[in-house]
């Protein structure tokens with residue numbers, strides 16, 4: 001009998017024991033507890049229960065579930081004839097005794113160092129590399145104890161006298177015990193194993209022989225990764241354990257057969273010890289393959305997925321979505337008051353100060369910073385000579401820290417890195433910074449070293465080439481024509497958030513996004529202009545004096561003082577006045 005047949009037989013034994021017990025319960029109720037009139041049926045049930053139990057013991061040994069269900073019923077029914085007084089107690093409390101048997105099933109296996117009864121239910125979906133681990137067993141012991149508690153509660157709820165009315169009493173004593181089973185019980189059986197498995201990382205399980213591993217693999221097929229896989233993998237293993245056999249993986253099923261398949265898709269020829277070590281993760285399959293220590297014939301692509309086909313299932317996309325944490329409010333960097341003394345503004349817009357809405361914000365910000373005592377250098381990037389990065393990595397290899405191009409970036413990089421605060425100022429062009437700004441940022445690569453560090457959040461970052469210059473802050477200014485931030489500034493925002501989280505010493509201190517920017521110069525928006533100018537100026541003062549920027553200043557430029565609909569019709573009207581008649585910059589109102 002193979003493992004699958006044996007499991008089915010065990011299950012059949014349990015169902016028989018349970019059904020016989022239930023039949024007896026019904027008969028006892030129908031006969032108003034006087035079952036001595038029905039000796040033939042009762043003794044028949046007793047006989048079947050005993051036969052089932054003996055068969056089960058011979059075949060499966062110590063199957064606690066069958067033992068538990070059967071023995072209480074056998075003892076109870078026998079008592080009717082041998083100790084009538086005890087038998088009467090049994091008959092009148094059949095449901096309570098039934099729960100008692102379930103209670104013993106839930107409690108006893110682990111007390112006798114056997115697998116808790118929940119293992120077979122909860123191991124569905126996990127391969128042996130997980131279900132054979134101590135952690136998996138411990139989780140099941142917890143769940144089994146929860147069930148034991150539920151059945152104990154059911155016993156109590158069954159025997160409590162609720163009312164002097166027999167009917168009400170019967171209804172309540174039957175119905176109430178079901179409540180904890182369908183609430184706590186179902187949660188414990190379905191959600192808890194997954195939840196606990198997600199929290200407990202299984203210790204890597206090691207197979208001791210190829211034979212064990214090959215026999216276990218069909219049971220451990222990961223149904224998620226095996227979707228659509230249709231292949232035959234032939235193994236020809238020599239050495240300690242000579243194994244010739246093949247796996248057929250198809251329709252979410254995996255079978256292993258000893259022998260040689262006529263038409264395998266992949267043939268793996270290896271020393272058995274080596275293949276065991278690879279499978280147990282003790283040596284790298286890729287490295288051993290490159291060294292020529294084993295051979296793969298036919299379709300090699302299966303090798304890429306072979307491990308994953310037998311790995312524990314990961315959460316489904318749906319679950320991952322549910323588990324996704326709520327976005328946390330971003331925490332902007334704060335420095336000590338008066339730390340920021342020298343500020344450099346890199347303006348990546350093509351327009352001059354009369355027209356640029358972005359520069360309008362940046363200028364007010366630097367005005368406030370100067371008032372608070374900082375020095376500010378303003379650099380218009382489109383006036384500089386900045387070549388595109390060539391991607392040669394000479395700045396990381398041949399001439400560390402130095403770019404092959406000797407253009408204005410040599411000086412700009414120095415200014416960038418030496419600043420206490422950098423201001424990135426760029427209009428929003430196709431949902432990101434302008435090409436001018438991007439080219440400038442690409443050319444900042446020499447200030448990093450090529451090596452990779454991990455920060456506490458697990459972000460990978462390149463080390464700062466000039467850590468002795470200490471920490472610096474940066475602030476972002478941008479403006480866009482559309483009236484919204486979401487699904488518009490996201491790309492730009494994400495880029496600067498990544499610049500923050502992947503830099504060793506550069507920290508984001510504030511972001512200013514001006515929405516519906518293009519019509520801000522219209523006379524009707526005078527008030528909005530004044531509010532924005534004021535907020536930016538105050539932010540500039542605050543960052544120097546207090547070392548941070550209050551969130552309230554950042555929200556001003558994104559606040560439309562009208563509805564989106566009104567804004568859109570105003571903007572459309574404005575554009576239509578120029579359609580085919582006027583060049584934009586000539587026709588649009590300027591900043592003073």
Ligand SMILES: Cc1cc2nc3c(=O)[nH]c(=O)nc-3n(C[C@H](O)[C@H](O)[C@H](O)COP(=O)(O)O)c2cc1C
Pocket residue numbers: 349350351355356357358359426427428429430431432479480481482483488517518
């Ligand atoms: C090439 C180009 C691409 C643009 N892409 C966007 C965009 O993706 N989203 C948006 O809201 N505005 C977009 N705009 C509008 C500008 O962001 C807007 O006119 C802004 O006010 C310009 O800033 P500036 O005045 O500082 O130059 C784009 C404008 C141009 C010229």
